[in-house]
Amino acid sequence: MKNVKHLVFLAVLVAQAMVLSVIESWLPVPQVIPGVKLGLANIITLVVLVFFGFRDALIVVFVRCFLASVFSGGILGFAFSISGGILSTIVMALIYLRFKKSFSLLGISIAGAVAHNIGQLGAASFVMKELAVMSYLPILLISGIIMGCFVGLCSGLLVQSLKKTNYFKLENRG
Numbered sequence: 001m002k003n004v005k006h007l008v009f010l011a012v013l014v015a016q017a018m019v020l021s022v023i024e025s026w027l028p029v030p031q032v033i034p035g036v037k038l039g040l041a042n043i044i045t046l047v048v049l050v051f052f053g054f055r056d057a058l059i060v061v062f063v064r065c066f067l068a069s070v071f072s073g074g075i076l077g078f079a080f081s082i083s084g085g086i087l088s089t090i091v092m093a094l095i096y097l098r099f100k101k102s103f104s105l106l107g108i109s110i111a112g113a114v115a116h117n118i119g120q121l122g123a124a125s126f127v128m129k130e131l132a133v134m135s136y137l138p139i140l141l142i143s144g145i146i147m148g149c150f151v152g153l154c155s156g157l158l159v160q161s162l163k164k165t166n167y168f169k170l171e172n173r174g
Contacts, residue, residue, distance in 0.1 A: 010048070010056055017044035017064045036143040039113060039151050045089060046105055046112075046155040047162070054093040061085040079127060080120045087119030088112040105159060109152030113144035 020040040027038070041064060049057040065085050069078030092112040095103050103111075117140035125133045 006052075010052070010060060013044050013048055014060050014063045014067070017041040017060065018067060020044065021064070021068055036140070037147070039116065039147050040154075042088070042109065042112060042116070042151050043155045043158060045085075046092065046109060046151070047158055049089070049093055049096055050105075050159050051162070054089070054097065057089050057093060058086065061089050076127065080123050083123035084116035084119035087122075088116035091115035104152070105156040106149060106152030109155055110145055110148030113148030113151065114141055117141065117144045 018041070020043065024038050024040045044064075045057055045061055048060045062082065062085070065078060065081040068081060069075065089112070092108050092115075095108045095111055100108075118137070121133055121137055121140065125131055
C-alpha cells in the first residue's frame, strides 16, 4: 500500500507541474528575450527533491517533459526540455544533498535554473551542430538567476508550508 501512495503522490505532483507549465504559457510575459521562461514547474521539482529525493525528482522531471512534448512540444521540444531538466535536477540534487546547510532553496534554485539553461543550450548546439548558439549563454545566465530567485522563493514558501502540515508524512502512515 505504501508504494501505491508514493506513486499517487508523484502522479499528483507531475500533474501540478503540468498545470504550472500551462499557467506559465498563459501569462502575458513579453518575449523580449526569446526562450526565457519563469520555470514554474521547477517549484514542483524542488518540492519532490526535498520530500522524496533525487530519484523521484528525476522521474517527475522526465514524465513532465515527456507529457509536455506529447501535448505541445514535439521531439525537439522534448530534447531541449529533458536536457535542461535532467542537468538542473542533478545540479540541484548535488547541492541539496551535499551542501544543504550552506545553501537555501533560493540558491539551489538559481543553480538549477542556470544549469537548465546550460543544458538547453548544449542540446541546441548539438542539434544545430553550431557552437555559436553558446553566445546566447550570458543572457540566459542572467535570466536564470532572476527566474531562479523567483522559483526558489516560491519553493521555499511551499516547502515550509508542507513541512508544517506534515502533508507528505501521510505516506508513512500505513
